[in-house]
Amino acid sequence: MGVERVDYSSDQEYYQALNQEAAYYQEQQRKETNSDYRIEDVVGEFEVIDITNQTLLEKLKEEEISKCTRCGLCKNRTNIVCGRGEFKSPKVMFIGEAPGKEEDESGKPFVGSAGIILETLIEEAFNFETKDSYYLTNILKCRPPENRTPNSEEIKSCLSYLEREIYVLKPDYIVCLGNTSAKTIFTLFGLENELRPISEIHGNSYTKKVCLQSASKNIIVPMYHPAAGLYHPELRSVMLADMQRLANEIAYQNLPF
Ligand code: SF4
Numbered sequence: 404m405g406v407e408r409v410d411y412s413s414d415q416e417y418y419q420a421l422n423q424e425a426a427y428y429q430e431q432q433r434k435e436t437n438s439d440y441r442i443e444d445v446v447g448e449f450e451v452i453d454i455t456n457q458t459l460l461e462k463l464k465e466e467e468i469s470k471c472t473r474c475g476l477c478k479n480r481t482n483i484v485c486g487r488g489e490f491k492s493p494k495v496m497f498i499g500e501a502p503g504k505e506e507d508e509s510g511k512p513f514v515g516s517a518g519i520i521l522e523t524l525i526e527e528a529f530n531f532e533t534k535d536s537y538y539l540t541n542i543l544k545c546r547p548p549e550n551r552t553p554n555s556e557e558i559k560s561c562l563s564y565l566e567r568e569i570y571v572l573k574p575d576y577i578v579c580l581g582n583t584s585a586k587t588i589f590t591l592f593g594l595e596n597e598l599r600p601i602s603e604i605h606g607n608s609y610t611k612k613v614c615l616q617s618a619s620k621n622i623i624v625p626m627y628h629p630a631a632g633l634y635h636p637e638l639r640s641v642m643l644a645d646m647q648r649l650a651n652e653i654a655y656q657n658l659p660f
Pocket of ligand 1: 543
Protein backbone atom coordinates (compact mmCIF):
# COMPACT_ATOMS: atom_id res chain seq x y z
CA MET A 404 0.00 0.00 0.00
CA GLY A 405 0.97 3.63 -0.11
CA VAL A 406 -0.76 6.54 -1.77
CA GLU A 407 1.12 8.76 -4.18
CA ARG A 408 -0.71 12.01 -4.81
CA VAL A 409 0.73 12.27 -8.31
CA ASP A 410 -1.22 9.15 -9.32
CA TYR A 411 -4.59 10.81 -8.81
CA SER A 412 -6.23 13.30 -11.08
CA SER A 413 -8.50 14.87 -8.46
CA ASP A 414 -8.61 15.48 -4.75
CA GLN A 415 -11.66 13.23 -4.52
CA GLU A 416 -9.84 10.26 -6.02
CA TYR A 417 -6.84 10.96 -3.83
CA TYR A 418 -8.85 10.97 -0.63
CA GLN A 419 -10.80 7.88 -1.68
CA ALA A 420 -7.46 6.16 -2.05
CA LEU A 421 -6.40 7.33 1.40
CA ASN A 422 -9.62 5.95 2.87
CA GLN A 423 -9.00 2.61 1.19
CA GLU A 424 -5.51 2.56 2.61
CA ALA A 425 -6.83 3.31 6.10
CA ALA A 426 -9.39 0.50 5.77
CA TYR A 427 -6.66 -1.89 4.63
CA TYR A 428 -4.47 -1.18 7.65
CA GLN A 429 -7.42 -1.43 10.02
CA GLU A 430 -8.22 -4.86 8.61
CA GLN A 431 -4.57 -5.91 8.93
CA GLN A 432 -4.55 -4.71 12.51
CA ARG A 433 -7.69 -6.70 13.23
CA LYS A 434 -6.10 -9.88 11.82
CA GLU A 435 -2.93 -9.33 13.85
CA THR A 436 -4.89 -9.50 17.09
CA ASN A 437 -5.46 -13.21 16.31
CA SER A 438 -8.75 -13.11 18.13
CA ASP A 439 -12.43 -13.69 17.45
CA TYR A 440 -13.13 -10.38 19.11
CA ARG A 441 -13.06 -7.13 17.23
CA ILE A 442 -10.57 -4.63 18.65
CA GLU A 443 -13.45 -2.23 19.28
CA ASP A 444 -15.10 -4.84 21.55
CA VAL A 445 -11.98 -5.24 23.62
CA VAL A 446 -10.48 -1.78 24.07
CA GLY A 447 -13.22 0.62 23.05
CA GLU A 448 -13.82 2.80 20.04
CA PHE A 449 -11.69 5.78 21.07
CA GLU A 450 -8.62 3.70 21.78
CA VAL A 451 -8.99 2.06 18.39
CA ILE A 452 -8.88 5.49 16.75
CA ASP A 453 -5.76 6.31 18.75
CA ILE A 454 -4.02 3.08 17.80
CA THR A 455 -5.03 3.46 14.19
CA ASN A 456 -3.63 6.99 13.87
CA GLN A 457 -0.32 6.01 15.38
CA THR A 458 -0.18 2.76 13.44
CA LEU A 459 -0.92 4.50 10.15
CA LEU A 460 1.78 7.09 10.70
CA GLU A 461 4.33 4.56 11.92
CA LYS A 462 3.69 2.49 8.82
CA LEU A 463 4.07 5.58 6.68
CA LYS A 464 7.39 6.24 8.39
CA GLU A 465 8.76 2.71 8.29
CA GLU A 466 7.47 1.55 4.93
CA GLU A 467 7.81 4.71 2.87
CA ILE A 468 9.58 7.72 4.34
CA SER A 469 12.53 5.78 5.75
CA LYS A 470 13.22 4.41 2.25
CA CYS A 471 12.42 7.59 0.38
CA THR A 472 14.78 8.76 -2.37
CA ARG A 473 12.40 11.13 -4.11
CA CYS A 474 14.79 14.06 -3.75
CA GLY A 475 18.51 14.57 -3.27
CA LEU A 476 18.20 15.29 0.45
CA CYS A 477 18.15 11.53 1.07
CA LYS A 478 21.89 11.37 0.34
CA ASN A 479 23.14 13.23 3.40
CA ARG A 480 20.51 12.49 6.02
CA THR A 481 21.45 10.73 9.23
CA ASN A 482 17.82 10.07 10.10
CA ILE A 483 14.48 10.88 8.61
CA VAL A 484 12.52 13.17 10.91
CA CYS A 485 8.80 12.54 11.21
CA GLY A 486 6.27 14.15 13.54
CA ARG A 487 5.93 13.70 17.28
CA GLY A 488 3.32 14.56 19.87
CA GLU A 489 -0.34 13.75 20.28
CA PHE A 490 -1.70 11.21 17.82
CA LYS A 491 -5.26 11.18 19.07
CA SER A 492 -6.94 14.13 17.36
CA PRO A 493 -4.51 16.90 18.33
CA LYS A 494 -6.06 20.34 18.51
CA VAL A 495 -3.03 22.00 16.96
CA MET A 496 -0.48 20.83 14.44
CA PHE A 497 2.66 22.99 14.29
CA ILE A 498 4.45 22.73 10.95
CA GLY A 499 8.00 23.94 10.48
CA GLU A 500 10.18 24.00 7.40
CA ALA A 501 12.70 21.17 7.71
CA PRO A 502 14.85 19.34 10.27
CA GLY A 503 18.03 20.98 11.55
CA LYS A 504 21.25 19.45 12.83
CA GLU A 505 19.92 18.19 16.19
CA GLU A 506 16.78 16.86 14.55
CA ASP A 507 18.78 15.03 11.89
CA GLU A 508 20.94 13.44 14.60
CA SER A 509 18.06 12.47 16.89
CA GLY A 510 15.34 11.69 14.32
CA LYS A 511 12.89 13.92 16.23
CA PRO A 512 11.49 17.30 15.21
CA PHE A 513 12.01 20.49 17.21
CA VAL A 514 14.55 19.20 19.71
CA GLY A 515 17.17 21.92 19.14
CA SER A 516 17.29 25.52 20.35
CA ALA A 517 14.36 26.61 18.19
CA GLY A 518 12.31 23.68 19.48
CA ILE A 519 12.97 24.73 23.06
CA ILE A 520 11.68 28.22 22.26
CA LEU A 521 8.58 26.79 20.60
CA GLU A 522 7.72 24.48 23.48
CA THR A 523 8.35 27.29 25.98
CA LEU A 524 5.93 29.55 24.09
CA ILE A 525 3.33 26.76 24.02
CA GLU A 526 3.71 26.15 27.75
CA GLU A 527 3.44 29.83 28.59
CA ALA A 528 0.38 30.40 26.41
CA PHE A 529 -1.61 27.25 27.11
CA ASN A 530 -2.51 25.78 30.47
CA PHE A 531 -1.14 22.48 31.70
CA GLU A 532 -3.99 20.38 30.28
CA THR A 533 -3.61 21.81 26.83
CA LYS A 534 0.10 21.51 26.37
CA ASP A 535 0.09 17.82 25.53
CA SER A 536 -2.53 18.08 22.82
CA TYR A 537 -0.39 19.21 19.94
CA TYR A 538 1.70 17.63 17.25
CA LEU A 539 4.97 18.90 15.82
CA THR A 540 6.22 18.18 12.33
CA ASN A 541 7.96 19.67 9.30
CA ILE A 542 7.21 19.93 5.62
CA LEU A 543 10.44 18.12 4.76
CA LYS A 544 11.51 14.93 6.48
CA CYS A 545 15.24 15.21 5.67
CA ARG A 546 17.68 17.97 6.59
CA PRO A 547 18.83 20.36 3.83
CA PRO A 548 22.62 20.91 3.89
CA GLU A 549 23.69 23.76 6.18
CA ASN A 550 20.02 24.29 7.00
CA ARG A 551 19.44 26.08 3.72
CA THR A 552 15.89 26.87 2.63
CA PRO A 553 14.42 23.90 0.75
CA ASN A 554 13.74 24.45 -2.93
CA SER A 555 10.36 24.02 -4.59
CA GLU A 556 11.20 20.60 -6.07
CA GLU A 557 12.18 19.25 -2.65
CA ILE A 558 8.97 20.60 -1.13
CA LYS A 559 6.87 19.16 -3.95
CA SER A 560 8.58 15.78 -3.58
CA CYS A 561 7.91 15.58 0.16
CA LEU A 562 4.53 17.25 0.50
CA SER A 563 2.36 14.16 0.22
CA TYR A 564 3.80 12.85 3.50
CA LEU A 565 2.66 15.97 5.32
CA GLU A 566 -0.74 15.78 3.65
CA ARG A 567 -1.16 12.29 5.02
CA GLU A 568 -0.19 13.39 8.52
CA ILE A 569 -2.90 16.05 8.28
CA TYR A 570 -5.37 13.59 6.82
CA VAL A 571 -4.85 11.04 9.58
CA LEU A 572 -4.67 13.40 12.58
CA LYS A 573 -7.31 15.94 11.54
CA PRO A 574 -6.06 18.84 13.66
CA ASP A 575 -8.46 21.71 14.35
CA TYR A 576 -5.69 24.27 13.86
CA ILE A 577 -2.68 24.18 11.59
CA VAL A 578 0.07 26.60 12.61
CA CYS A 579 2.61 27.22 9.87
CA LEU A 580 5.92 28.41 11.28
CA GLY A 581 7.87 30.83 9.09
CA ASN A 582 7.63 31.99 5.48
CA THR A 583 8.38 28.67 3.75
CA SER A 584 5.83 26.77 5.79
CA ALA A 585 3.22 29.52 5.35
CA LYS A 586 3.71 29.62 1.60
CA THR A 587 3.44 25.84 1.33
CA ILE A 588 0.37 25.52 3.55
CA PHE A 589 -1.45 28.52 2.08
CA THR A 590 -0.92 27.07 -1.38
CA LEU A 591 -2.03 23.62 -0.28
CA PHE A 592 -5.23 25.06 1.16
CA GLY A 593 -5.98 27.38 -1.74
CA LEU A 594 -5.23 30.54 0.22
CA GLU A 595 -2.58 31.96 -2.15
CA ASN A 596 -4.41 35.29 -2.40
CA GLU A 597 -4.05 35.82 1.35
CA LEU A 598 -0.31 35.13 1.37
CA ARG A 599 1.95 37.95 2.60
CA PRO A 600 5.34 38.00 4.35
CA ILE A 601 5.15 36.42 7.78
CA SER A 602 5.85 39.85 9.34
CA GLU A 603 2.44 40.98 8.04
CA ILE A 604 0.22 37.96 8.58
CA HIS A 605 1.60 36.38 11.77
CA GLY A 606 -1.03 35.60 14.38
CA ASN A 607 -4.03 35.87 12.03
CA SER A 608 -6.51 33.04 11.50
CA TYR A 609 -7.57 31.96 8.03
CA THR A 610 -10.44 29.58 7.42
CA LYS A 611 -10.85 27.59 4.25
CA LYS A 612 -14.00 25.53 3.92
CA VAL A 613 -13.34 23.48 0.81
CA CYS A 614 -9.94 21.94 0.64
CA LEU A 615 -8.28 19.05 2.41
CA GLN A 616 -11.16 16.91 3.58
CA SER A 617 -8.90 15.71 6.30
CA ALA A 618 -8.78 18.86 8.40
CA SER A 619 -12.09 19.14 10.21
CA LYS A 620 -12.03 22.92 10.56
CA ASN A 621 -9.22 24.04 8.28
CA ILE A 622 -8.14 26.99 10.42
CA ILE A 623 -4.68 28.10 9.39
CA VAL A 624 -2.55 30.33 11.63
CA PRO A 625 0.83 31.59 10.39
CA MET A 626 3.44 32.46 13.01
CA TYR A 627 7.11 33.36 13.08
CA HIS A 628 9.41 30.36 13.02
CA PRO A 629 10.76 29.87 16.57
CA ALA A 630 14.32 30.23 15.20
CA ALA A 631 13.46 33.91 14.65
CA GLY A 632 13.41 34.22 18.43
CA LEU A 633 17.04 33.08 18.52
CA TYR A 634 18.32 35.70 16.12
CA HIS A 635 15.88 38.48 17.03
CA PRO A 636 15.12 38.26 20.77
CA GLU A 637 12.94 41.34 20.48
CA LEU A 638 10.44 39.21 18.55
CA ARG A 639 9.82 36.83 21.45
CA SER A 640 7.10 39.01 22.99
CA VAL A 641 5.37 39.17 19.59
CA MET A 642 5.63 35.40 19.24
CA LEU A 643 4.20 34.87 22.71
CA ALA A 644 1.33 37.26 21.97
CA ASP A 645 0.50 35.26 18.81
CA MET A 646 0.55 32.01 20.78
CA GLN A 647 -1.65 33.48 23.51
CA ARG A 648 -4.13 34.75 20.91
CA LEU A 649 -4.36 31.22 19.51
CA ALA A 650 -4.86 29.79 23.01
CA ASN A 651 -7.61 32.34 23.66
CA GLU A 652 -9.31 31.59 20.36
CA ILE A 653 -9.38 27.88 21.14
CA ALA A 654 -10.68 28.56 24.66
CA TYR A 655 -13.33 30.95 23.28
CA GLN A 656 -14.55 28.31 20.86
CA ASN A 657 -14.92 25.95 23.78
CA LEU A 658 -12.64 23.32 22.35
CA PRO A 659 -11.49 21.48 25.45
CA PHE A 660 -8.25 19.53 25.23
S1 SF4 B 1 13.10 15.26 1.95
FE1 SF4 B 1 11.20 14.09 1.72
S2 SF4 B 1 11.09 13.65 -0.49
FE2 SF4 B 1 13.22 14.22 -0.04
S3 SF4 B 1 14.23 12.25 0.35
FE3 SF4 B 1 13.57 13.09 2.34
S4 SF4 B 1 11.58 12.10 2.71
FE4 SF4 B 1 12.04 11.88 0.53
